[in-house]
Amino acid sequence: MFNNRKLGSILLLGALSSVSFLSACGSGTNSGAGTGADAASKTAPASVSDKPVTISFLHWRGEDVKSFNGIIEKFQQENPNIKVEMQTMPSEQYQSTAQAKLADGSVGDVFTSFPGAQFEALNKAGLFSDLSKEKWLSNFNEPLIQVGKKDGKQLAVPYQLVYNDPIYNVKLFEKYGLTPPKDWEGFLALCEKLKSNGVIPIAFAGADIGPGQFMNTMVMNNEPSEDIFTKVEAGQAKLTDEFWVKTLSQFKELNDKGYLQPNALGTKDAAAGALFIQEKAAILASGSYQLAQNKQQNPNLTQKLLAPITVSADKAKYEGIHTSTFLLAVNSKSKHPEEAKKFLDFLSKKEIAAQYANETGQNVTVKDVQYTSAELQVANEWANKKTLFQPRFTITNAENQKAVTNSIQAVLSGKSPQDAAKEAQAIVDQQVKK
Template sequence: MKKWITGAIAATLFAGIVTGCSSSKTSAKKEPTTISFVHWRGEDVEVFHTLIQKFEQENPEIKVKMNVYPSDQYQSTVQTVLRDGQARDVFTSFPGAQFETLQKAGLFTDLTKESFTTNFEAHLIENGKKDGKQLALPYQLVFNIPVYNVGIFEKLGLTPPKDWESFLQVNEKLKANGYIPIAFPGADIGPGQFMNSMVMNNAPSDQSLSALQKGETKLTDEWWVKTLGQFKELQPYLQKDALGAKHDSAIALIAQEKAAILATGSYAVAGIQKQNPNIRLGLLAPITVQASQAKYEGVHTSTFMLAINSKSKKKGAAKKFLAFLSKQEIATEYANKTAQHVTVKGVSYESPILKELSTWTNKKTVFQPRFTITNANVEKAVTGSIQEVLGGTAPKQAAEAAQKIVEQNVVK
């Protein structure tokens, strides 16, 4: 009897040891995979934090670490950041020269066969393609035309002008009534943004800027010298020291209702409303020709191009994050909380400003002319000539100096 009891106890103890070992193994949690998300939209950080928390709840095996850079710094350093050995996993790209540079460096992962690409409006993500491959997914649809204070315009009996002379008259009346007509961030994004609507009706074709790179057009051509001359005409209507002003300071001027027009684009709306929730905003584009000669009413871009670093070792987790952001309900939340139109199908816009600006989706707009330039040196020459003119250089002289830089980068 004693032997049976002893054997039973031993068996029970052994079973307990085995169960304990098994329990220890199953209770050991696997560390979640951490992916990095790099972008330039500082004004979207709070919204992205909320969305990332939702993603992590749905995908407890993945953590997302977000890194944000100022947009001007992002443009100049992103390639180095993506190659810095930390293998940034999910990143964003601007269209045009930056997209071209990054694809030449082989830093994009091909997303063509990923099912979540079908969540996007196909015609709005074309600029994320190269050689038939979907390398990036533009997330935002923005209008690269000035934002204006509707209340100030109504107070002064002004309406968005339909030709160049009317645009100058509007600026003159704003100035006469004590307002800064145009807040212009000349130190960072102003020249590259404002030039789009300034050139959209002046250029002989939609490809006049891209043709610079082939030597088929020149900055000394009449259309570009005319554009620089019109920038010169607007100089009295810009804020003091406009060439030294950055976008944040220009946003503050319109949010404080000291300035009536912000010379950037719809992506600035969220930043303005954060500082002044009650401000009423609209969009207007300077029409640089007579009304009857205008080809376009404004400019659009699909940008904030989501991509996966080809050097990432966590592509599976990164793809799950992109799939999450492309969900209709997530894109809707992002759009309404950031006051940004998006490229995802079926999104419903709830905020008053988005509903107001949605009318621009039905207007005749051209894809951002600046982003048709794929050579960064040529782009700098173009925007640099604007800064030179606003700094006091004669339009023809600035055009000639810039054209010399372009000629050094022409590819036949």
């Protein structure tokens, strides 16, 4: 568990009046143009070329393109010999195809990675440059960037701090006299009250990001230990153990009782979001990274975060989930590594990080950032809560991660929790033998 007293003081020291943030989708291709920001990199290596250079910036946050375009303009004005071309793709596609795109260094001089399985895969492929000696690392809150370390080396730097807890519509809760429940029975009662009043309790993107997002809060208090998935991958525990069968049973219960929208398995992220934005659903099973875009599409929304507590109140260990994500990295195959590092140095400046945070509604890991966005105020409530690092990202094998999320989809399609867990465990067993 992350030390949340420490997190609270980190965020407060960072002049945090807020939070909200990751992971999500977007697509498109863009290239930045130029204007200037702050002083040039204090650590800019002498090997930065005096000749015009173009570097590629590859990531999955299509919804952040407008903000990044403005930042790139400033960077290019300050560094007129460096042009940054930006390319994005949807998050699901990014996870499956980014490694192949990065392999020859023609794309992604600067790129991003998810923590967990993708980070491990990219590391094994030797695609990260070691950033350990870069002086600008001191611009970041050190405890929040540990997820980008491997074998003592800082290979990537998380830029965002996300709370992967469902979002709820405050006004709908107030209308029906509801407050975030403290146990599973209370959560079921809340869902029933919403359903009986013609409101979809939970909008769930079962066709793409939903299983991987919602599993975190659903399993956090069922886990016997923080490292349970590490033990599963090592063959020291199994997905057929009580913790995961219980979690799958609770997914099934939500679905069987009609607390997810009809055809939840066929619903993609944007469609689930639309149900929440249009106030047809009271809860969106995603995370803080969607707060800003929800508000943008419906200015009348008042939003907060809640996590389903799947145990009795006295057995609850955690109140929610946090993730340091959007890991910035320099491609080891890059022909322009110093220019790429210079761009990361620029992104680490507190005024640039503040611009990004307030324009996108994403909290950042950079120190001393001033937040002004109303959506970022959610952080005040979560900085000092007991939160667990996202369990899904402790699964370092992509096939195992897929087996876990597929077991959720299997249960929602009618398979018993026991059978779904057995099928998932069979895949893990194959990976253990390799």
